[in-house]
Amino acid sequence: xxxxxxxxxxxxxxxxxxxxxxxxxxxxxxxxxxxxxxxxxxxxxxxxxxxxxxxxxxxxxxxxxxxxxxxxxxxxxxxxxxxxxxxxxxxxxxxxxxxxxxxxxxxxxxxxxxxxxxxxxxxxxxxxxxxxxxxxxxxxxxxxxxxxxxxxxxxxxxxxxxxxxxx
Numbered sequence: 349x350x351x352x353x354x355x356x357x358x359x360x361x362x363x364x365x366x367x368x369x370x371x372x373x374x375x376x377x378x379x380x381x382x383x384x385x386x387x388x389x390x391x392x393x394x395x396x397x398x399x400x401x402x403x404x405x406x407x408x409x410x411x412x413x414x415x416x417x418x419x420x421x422x423x424x425x426x427x428x429x430x431x432x433x434x435x436x437x438x439x440x441x442x443x444x445x446x447x448x449x450x451x452x453x454x455x456x457x458x459x460x461x462x463x464x465x466x467x468x469x470x471x472x473x474x475x476x477x478x479x480x481x482x483x484x485x486x487x488x489x490x491x492x493x494x495x496x497x498x499x500x501x502x503x504x505x506x507x508x509x510x511x512x513x514x515x
Contacts, residue, residue, distance in 0.1 A: 397432050404439065418448075420455070427459075438472040451481075453490075460494075467498070 399417040402408055406422035417432035420440045427444045428434055434448040440455035450466045453473035460477040461467055467481040471489035484498040 399432075402440075404437070436473075438470070 397416045399419055400412075400414075401419045402422045402424055404421040407424075408422070409425040411426045412418055412424075412428045412430065415431040417434070418428060418430050419435045419437065420442055421437040423441045423443075425443045427446070428442065429445075429447045431449060433450040433452070434446060435452045436442050436455040436457055438454040441458070442455070443458045445459045446457065446461045447463050449464065450468075451461055451464045452468045452470065453475055454470040455472070456474040456476075458476045461475070461479045461481060464479075464481040466483050466485070467479060468485040469475060469487060469490035469492065471487040473487070473490040475490075475492040476494060478495045478497075479492075480497045482498065484496065486492075
């Protein structure tokens with residue numbers, strides 16, 4: 349079998365023999381290329397913020413700054429400025445100022461909360477200090493001493509809430 353086409357002297361292609369025709373008939377035509385369905389572009393993977401924990405039984409003094417979440421179950425003295433969430437567990441104590449997206453107080457906080465979008469005082473929560481937040485949730489049994497402002501725009505205009513003060 350030849351790997352190239354032979355032509356006679358006239359330039360016409362040779363007439364295939366019956367055995368060559370049978371071999372070519374046995375070959376199945378190449379499969380048709382199926383159109384690939386369009387796959388929607390995937391959203392970029394969500395970067396999950398990590399959570400740092402100060403465990404129960406630990407006492408730390410310093411300053412916390414960053415973009416992740418912080419959970420305090422022990423004692424911490426110093427300011428906490430995070431772009432994520434701050435959780436103070438029942439039995440824990442934080443002495444210092446707080447700036448975080450969401451603050452949940454289940455333990456004791458001695459200091460001011462500034463610029464939080466959401467603050468939650470759970471039934472075991474104690475806050476000694478001033479609070480400025482977008483929204484405030486207070487559970488029965490929680491305690492607070494200080495000045496409270498929530499529901500106000502940064503410029504002082506009413507957002508959708510009221511100003512109040514704790515006893």
